[in-house]
Amino acid sequence: MDNISSNLSEALILLAIGMITVFLILALVVVSGNILIKIVNKYAPEPSKKLTRASRSATGTAPEVVAAITAVVETVTAGQGRIESIKKVEH
Amino acid sequence: MEVLNKLYDMTAFGAIGDDPLTLVMLVLALFLLYLGIGKRFEPLLLVPIAFGVLLANFPGGNMSVTPSTEIIEHMTILEIAKEHGIMNMLYYMLIKTGLLPPLIFMGVGAMTDFGPMLRNLKLAFFGAAAQIGIFTVLISAVALGFSLKEAAALGIIGGADGPTAIYTAIKLAPDLLGPIAIAAYSYMALVPVIIPFVVKFTVTEKELKINMKEQDKLYPNKVKIKDMNRIKIIFPIVLCAIVSILVPSSVPLVGMLLFGNLIKEIGSDTNRLMVAASETIMNAATIFLGLTVGATMTASTFLDKTTLLIILGGFIAFAISIFGGIMAVKVHNLFAKKKINPLIGATGLSAVPMASRVANDIALKYDSKNHLLQYAMSSNISGVIGSAVAAGVLISFLS
Numbered sequence: 001m002d003n004i005s006s007n008l009s010e011a012l013i014l015l016a017i018g019m020i021t022v023f024l025i026l027a028l029v030v031v032s033g034n035i036l037i038k039i040v041n042k043y044a045p046e047p048s049k050k051l052t053r054a055s056r057s058a059t060g061t062a063p064e065v066v067a068a069i070t071a072v073v074e075t076v077t078a079g080q081g082r083i084e085s086i087k088k089v090e091h
Numbered sequence: 092m093e094v095l096n097k098l099y100d101m102t103a104f105g106a107i108g109d110d111p112l113t114l115v116m117l118v119l120a121l122f123l124l125y126l127g128i129g130k131r132f133e134p135l136l137l138v139p140i141a142f143g144v145l146l147a148n149f150p151g152g153n154m155s156v157t158p159s160t161e162i163i164e165h166m167t168i169l170e171i172a173k174e175h176g177i178m179n180m181l182y183y184m185l186i187k188t189g190l191l192p193p194l195i196f197m198g199v200g201a202m203t204d205f206g207p208m209l210r211n212l213k214l215a216f217f218g219a220a221a222q223i224g225i226f227t228v229l230i231s232a233v234a235l236g237f238s239l240k241e242a243a244a245l246g247i248i249g250g251a252d253g254p255t256a257i258y259t260a261i262k263l264a265p266d267l268l269g270p271i272a273i274a275a276y277s278y279m280a281l282v283p284v285i286i287p288f289v290v291k292f293t294v295t296e297k298e299l300k301i302n303m304k305e306q307d308k309l310y311p312n313k314v315k316i317k318d319m320n321r322i323k324i325i326f327p328i329v330l331c332a333i334v335s336i337l338v339p340s341s342v343p344l345v346g347m348l349l350f351g352n353l354i355k356e357i358g359s360d361t362n363r364l365m366v367a368a369s370e371t372i373m374n375a376a377t378i379f380l381g382l383t384v385g386a387t388m389t390a391s392t393f394l395d396k397t398t399l400l401i402i403l404g405g406f407i408a409f410a411i412s413i414f415g416g417i418m419a420v421k422v423h424n425l426f427a428k429k430k431i432n433p434l435i436g437a438t439g440l441s442a443v444p445m446a447s448r449v450a451n452d453i454a455l456k457y458d459s460k461n462h463l464l465q466y467a468m469s470s471n472i473s474g475v476i477g478s479a480v481a482a483g484v485l486i487s488f489l490s
Contacts, residue, residue, distance in 0.1 A: 004233065004234065004236065007233045007238070007239050007242075008230065008233050008234060010239060011226075011229050011230045011233045011239065011242065012230065014226060014229060014239075014243070014484070014485065014488060014489075015226035015227070015229070015230060017484060017488070018222070018225070018226050018481050018484045018485065019219070019222065019223065019226060021337070021338060021480060021481075021484050022219045022222050022477045022480050022481050022484075023216070023219045024337070025219075025333065025334060025337060025338065025476065025477070025480045026215050026216055026218060026219040026473055026476065026477060027216070028333050028337075029212070029215055029330060029333070029473065029476065030212045030213060030215055030216065032329050032330070032333060033208075033209055033212045033215075033326065034212060034314065036322055036325055036326060036329060037209070037314055037316055037322060038314060040316075040317070040318050040321050040322050040325070041314070041315075041316070041317045041318070044317075044318055044321055045317045045318070046317075046318070
């Protein structure tokens with residue numbers, strides 16, 4: 001019985017420490033995220049172009065063709081599909 | 092006649108007859124297979140777990156996991172494989188060392204998009220409130236006579252994160268690994284049932300109709316993001332540094348999650364790594380995790396009162412976590428001008444993205460224009476971080 005009550009008091013301490021820590025970490029996520037956004041907005045306001053997988057794998061494929069194929073794959077696969085490479089098939 | 096006797100001895104019939112409880116485990120394995128295949132409840136994990144149960148409970152196959160003893164822990168992997176079979180080799184090499192849950196977290200990170208969270212950073216707080224179930228069930232389990240370590244491993248089911256629950260169980264209560272894994276993944280599969288159940292009793296119709304996009308129009312965010320790609324690359328590095336400094340024991344999980352996310356966000360330069368993390372490694376880790384966890388569930392270790400209490404406690408932990416998130420939103424709405432739909436709080440669980448999808452579906456039932464998926468994803472993703480941090484706190488205090 002004594003063991004349970006001492007465990008219970010330790011469990012209550014864990015509740016307090018655990019919840020405070022989780023809130024603290026997520027508060028820091030919010031704060032650091034906001035600071036990061038402000039810094040990036042200030043020093044790098046122009047959107048960087050992320051190299052898509054398709055744009056590099058498509059050797060010699062025109063960007064507008066890559067964009068069209070990407071859009072089709074996105075639509076048909078409901079965002080689940082991914083383009084690994086684009087090859088022209090000769091008939 | 093002697094030949095027939097030898098043939099009979101070669102089969103498992105005799106051994107099954109000697110221990111009828113084995114049959115109960117085989118039926119349980121078939122039931123879990125039905126849930127995974129027929130009902131499509133988390134099939135990627137439930138099917139390997141169920142098959143692991145099946146393999147472990149066929150006598151003579153030497154595929155069940157032998158509970159850890161000092162002798163086994165001092166054996167080499169080769170000796171374990173020789174004396175206890177390959178399933179024990181896999182278990183002691185991949186599970187007992189705690190290797191697989193972080194590898195799965197890396198894959199989860201490579202499939203996670205922090206974009207919705209960065210666009211609605213404030214909503215990340217509700218991922219913290221939804222961890223309350225972990226700690227309240229910890230207290231209840233201690234009151235029921237569980238040791239602190241066992242109670243903590245049980246409570247973490249409330250985080251609704253399978254790999255985190257398994258990782259915590261490995262570290263704190265390895266003997267309870269099987270039932271905890273089953274409870275965690277079963278309840279994750281039942282998120283579409285549990286969230287509506289809790290919402291029904293705690294949220295009013297008026298609250299469910301709070302339209303997040305309209306609230307955004309009325310009270311727009313002060314800071315607009317100009318370069319999301321760059322922020323998404325820097326964010327996991329910054330977050331990793333914060334978590335590593337404050338809760339180092341959660342780094343194996345959170346650190347790997349953030350690494351996986353970083354290689355996704357960099358783009359084509361690390362595309363091969365991202366594919367390896369989210370497909371090759373993730374799939375292999377999931378197979379071995381499922382089979383070995385399933386193989387820990389034999390009649391002698393699984394069929395007792397503790398398992399029932401874990402299954403029940405897991406459900407309560409889940410429900411309280413959802414309730415905690417909802418209540419946090421309600422308290423926020425009492426003081427803030429910009430109202431938040433309480434469903435956002437309900438998604439503070441880690442079950443990504445199922446919890447968000449369920450919340451979105453509920454909102455659409457009450458208002459066909461209220462698409463809150465992106466908002467729900469914010470608290471949902473922060474819930475993953477929250478539950479891993481909670482696990483880190485429990486491990487560092489109790490192990």
